[in-house]
Amino acid sequence: MRTKHSDNRNKPGPKKPGKFVRMSKKGYIMQIQPFSVNDGEGIRTNIFMAGCPLRCRWCSNPEGFTQKELIGWYSRKCIGCGACASVCSQGIGIDMTERDICIACGACVKACPEEARVRMVSLMDADDVISEVMKHRLFYSYSGGGVTFSGGEATSQPEFLDYVSRELYDSGISIDIETCGYFDFDLVRPALERMDLIFMDLKHMNPEIHRKYTGVSNELVLENISRLNSLSLPDHGSPEVVIRIPVIGGVNNSEENIAASAAFVYDALPDAKMELLPYHTFGKIKYEAIGMPFDQDCFYTPDREEMKKLRDVAAAQGPEIVDFR
Secondary structure, X not given: OOOOOOOOOOOXXXXXXXOOOOOOOEEEEEEEEEEEOOOOOXXXXXXXEOOOOOOOOOOOOHHHOOOOOEEEEOOOOOOOXXXXXXXXXXXXXXXXXXXXXXXXXXXXXXXXXXXOEEEEEEEEEHHHHHHHHHOOXXXXXXXXXXXXXXXXXHHHOHHHHHXXXXXXXXXXXXXXXXXXXXXXXXXXXXXXXXXXXXXXXOOOOOHHHHHHHHOOOOHHHHXXXXXXXXXXXXXXXXXXXXXXXXXXXXXXXXXXXXXXXXXXXXXXXXOXXXXXXXXXXXXXXXXXXXXXXXXXXOOEOOOHHHHHHHHHHHHOOOOEEOOOO
């Protein structure tokens, strides 16, 4: 589906001379997920980075709203043995009702025999993240895959993103990014220009409806989508762009909104593709784990017939419709 921009993608890079010096850049990481096949081409490792300026009411990764270390508790796994409470320096009980005083030391995670206590956000050294994803380099090479930055929101940690993306790019690893589109374009431009593929969300064309359901207007998102065609590096070219619409039943699934979204994308980025993804509730268990109410009863998942119709509506406006799922 995608042509790589450079012949050196996924080929071993030259070894750097001298002693390896750790840069000590740190970032808040939700998860490093290897063997993903849905967020770019080939076999990929997804780096989920915490922190997001939006508060989408349908979010499936609520642990990524803020940048801080976070421990979760899955009550359905808990056997009530008390091992977690016995090692907690803060005196937090089994059910974590006092989670507001948790310092995320991780002692309870190590003590729990059933993995009911889990680290949901960790502060990690950038070089450790790079070392972890490099373990799967052979899979990237043979499958045409690589690394995808996701979230949360990867652009909310611009220095960490810049450092890790530069190291991976210089090592010949193909890199993609998934973003909500709400960021300082000039600040993250260097990282964006290294990408082979940029997935950017477009949640609604109406700025007030966008604000109602995400907490912010869509003006910056639309501006950043329009600026994507300015990205380019010598010997790498411009990143491929896929504008994603998370189709939320009851919010943005009207034919009028889908048509307006597709028309805007085609006018701003004629070469960009679009992907329409149906709403899901896979993240519901995470709300339980962090003690946050799951308030999504007003949304629904469009069925296959509705999704096909909406994809046809979008395609009629000009952009190519793709599916990475």
